[in-house]
Amino acid sequence: MLKISRHEAHDAVTLKIEGSVIGPMVSELEKSWLSLAESLGSKQLSVDLCGVTHMDARATQLLADIYQKTRAQFVADSPMTRYYAEQARQRNAITPKEN
Numbered sequence: 001m002l003k004i005s006r007h008e009a010h011d012a013v014t015l016k017i018e019g020s021v022i023g024p025m026v027s028e029l030e031k032s033w034l035s036l037a038e039s040l041g042s043k044q045l046s047v048d049l050c051g052v053t054h055m056d057a058r059a060t061q062l063l064a065d066i067y068q069k070t071r072a073q074f075v076a077d078s079p080m081t082r083y084y085a086e087q088a089r090q091r092n093a094i095t096p097k098e099n
Helices: 024-040 057-070 079-094
Strands: 002-008 012-021 044-055 073-075
Touching (some): 044 079
Parallel strands (some): 044 073
Antiparallel strands (some): 002 012
16 A cells, blocks of 8 residues: 655655555656645655555655655665665765766
8 A cells, every 4th residue: 555645845845655666656656746846846845755665676766766856865664764865865866967
């Protein structure tokens, strides 16, 4: 099961992801991200991974894409969620940022 929520403040937005992000659920996360990206503007994005139980390779690549486009801050509270956040940042270091 996957739950995605969005919390907005004046100058920041948090995308909170809970559950397992695998298979068709990655597409759901991508839809939520694309919807959010349209209205993000200059707001700082935080991606809260604290409730994530599992992510497949496609999901971690999507996190890397989000990071590449926004330099989002990741909120992670366990070794596993910190690993997912680090993977997103490292993939970005390997892949040059597109203009």
